[in-house]
Amino acid sequence: MTMGAEPSAVEWLRRLDARELSARELAEHYLRLLDGAALLNAVVVVDPDRVLAEASETDRFRHEGQPMSLLGLPVTVKDNLDVAGYPTAAGSAGAFAAAGTDATVVRRLRAAGAIVLAKTNVPEASSSYETDNAATGRTNHPIDPARTPGGSSGGETALLGADASPVGVGTDGGGSIRVPAHYCGLIGLRPTVGRTPETGQQPPTRATGMMDLSCVGPIARTVADAALLLRVICGSDGIDPYAPPMPPPELGQLRCPRTLRIGFWTCDPTVPHTTGPTQAAIRTAAAAFDRPGWSVEEIAAPCEPAANELFFAALAADGGAHLLERLGTTPRPHHPQFSALLTQLDASPPTASEIFTVQRRIFALRSRMRALAERYDLLLSPVVAGPAPRHGEAPGDRNGSGPSDYSAFHYVHVIALAGLPAATVPVATESGLPIGVQIIAAPFREDMVLAAAQHLEGVFGGFTLTRGLRRAATA
Template sequence: MEPTATAWREQLRRGELSAVELCEHYLARLDAVAHLNAVVARDDEAARAAAAAADARIRAGEDGPLLGIPLTVKDGLDAVGMPCRTGSLARADQPVRDAEVVRRVKAAGAVVLGKTNMPELGMSYETDNRVYGRTDHPFDPRRTPGGSSGGEGAVLGADASPLGIGTDGGGSIRVPSAFCGLFGLRPTTGRVPGTGAWPPGRAGSTFDLTCVGPMGRGTADIASLLGVLAGPDLVDPFAPPVPFADWTAVDVSRLRVGWYVEDGVAAPVSEVRAAVEKAAVALGEAGATVVEVVPPAGVRRATEYFFRATAADGGERLLDLVGDRPEDHVPQFLELVRHPPYGGSTSAADYFALLQEIFDLRAEVRRWVADYDVVLAPVVAGPAPLHGEPPAGVPGERYLRYESFNYTHTYSIAGLPAGSAPVAVSDGLPIGVQVVAPAWREDLVLAAQQVLEDAFGGFAMTDHLRAWTGSGATADTSSGRNRGEQR
């Protein structure tokens, strides 16, 4: 297993290797796992130049958590010098400025290795599109790494990038993290500005549901990245100046932890149920007060509300952006946009009524979570499924109802900080557990994730599963072109 980003930073600090050497190492790692079709754009010369600049800053005595550290960025975030296609044939122009989060990591001395694949406009838990094709799971090419930050999940899970920036609307950081044995964190709505994400969603019907957040192979790694990403930019109206608390100062023995498995919608497999129970036991053994809880009845409508908001205009805005020619889209995207599984709004009054229902559920879940410091739940009802199939044995004809993901939709609607931590491996597939905290308490999520990392080994528990990733196995990418773009 590759060192964590935190461990690499210590080696850079001690002068045991240079940022240029580390950059070259990871460019070679990306070449070695090209068969996953996870990275869709690279600018190797720009990466090398950034690494050389980081070395100069280190020699000058500068320090910082990301200085000289390579990372990858989801394709839905603008990065100058590389396209931002968002999995769509409709956007071919080059961005003229970096997304705010990309600007911040570059200013911190991080080295952007490339852009990672995603489903078109982030509208799926299967990473596939007509521009670049399908991304495969790092441990089993027959399976999906999830979505919509699936390219990040695959490249991180294959040990070919130490850190990644993803986005999460309905679970798009948490699901790939759970499927690929990673740590990921969807911050509180507004903790990280979304300026420079495409398509822009603040003026859309899902206005504040999408967040930018970190993905990585250890708790300390994602905490360091989140510390750089967090804070207002005075552009995103949903990003207020709320202080970011020190997660290392949390006394776990004083935490009140609630956990549950049943939410009235999803039907989790036994392995997922066992993983949540094991996570609860681990926090109890760390001194926390742990109780089994029952979520509010309203969470049963979280998935319905999420997709009704997405389709509030009947899909017209999305189709205006990307067109409706069947040959331009994978069938799943077109079906979801043309025939929303829970219907759309029929009038402005109908949409405003939906917003009120969403805000009512947000308040209900926030009040409930506020009784605890941490809540544990499944991320998904099952591990990574085969391509084109829903998880947890859900019948294929119910795939587009997305009931297995109600656990993540619940906390997307609530706008709460929610992370994923790897807790178990079953039949060669990682099982992640969701860790939730009250608003603005990412420190509590991270502290609990660290307990789970210490108890179960974190990313290291999946080390033996990565043996095939360097074997030159090839992916079936017939649904798309499978061509990354490189300068």
């Protein structure tokens, strides 16, 4: 496929508002791009007739002068979020009924005038950092098809990384937005849990051990596009108990304050196989904040060696009951890695005492990490141990490790357990692949995270950093 330099979502909206093109013309353009990106295997549901009909309707709305912030903009949606009229398979094989209603965030996107272009591939039950399943197969990286785009929002990041979607929505329980965004050189924002409601996510997490870990967030090629989507999808819906009423984040002018204190670490002792170029990228990103009024300090990595253990203990807290309930009793094929997870969950369901012990340990970690986040305005760390690995392998300098080696993901798991907002932004490359930095702030300071991301985007080029590599790989 041949890939050009597609405008940002913000720029597309400007052109739509200026009547430089119609929403239908834009939808036709992206349907062609989806066809051209077929080798990525990133799309699981697309209905061109429906997309074009909705685009024509938004053209009518514009002609009538109806004010909508996303009017005519195509968006893609991770296939664990309900879109009315489409099934939500969430990576599982077999027949699933079409959703009767939109997930809250999808409903808000539609209400703002957006058009759902397609639903994108995920590992089964969003349970892996490799997007592969027995239903629709493996999704490939936009630069190197021998590599993974990550997971579990891997279909989203593959499309966005190939410039075949303007902007998308994913979910992040442990790192499912940040990891694939890092692999594909994108902006991925994990908001504070509660900033966006997860109503309509499948399988639901609020009644599981992931109840206060999972959230919905934007994935984009630019920071401005991510902020644009966050404005629309944030806020209580009166259904999700973890999304209370609160003022929206101030995202009008993304500017870092005149005084800023930043702490960073380049390698965690728990992840000694973090690659040298990854560590150098974090140090380079930190140096970009060396400005008058801003102090930058290298600090010891938070001593949280049990983070991965606690994350998977939370994942297994209900013994997989809600997951198995969704799958039902109908025999269906599973990816080998997911089959192993089901066997593990079924073999050792935790006792109530064990669940509460895990919860106490998570709360203690959360307190320590939030205290650190209060001492600094921003924290910078690696996202994972290295760039996108080959299919079936783990990232970082560890030869022979497979997809079940989760040690490289310690960096994202710590932040998920801490309940802190975080974003990834590309700042360097390693062997022709993007390397991102994880930007972290105190709870509900998404404005600070995005302002810092925009600063780094301005310094290093953001998505454009590897656009030439993408073009060469897909020509």
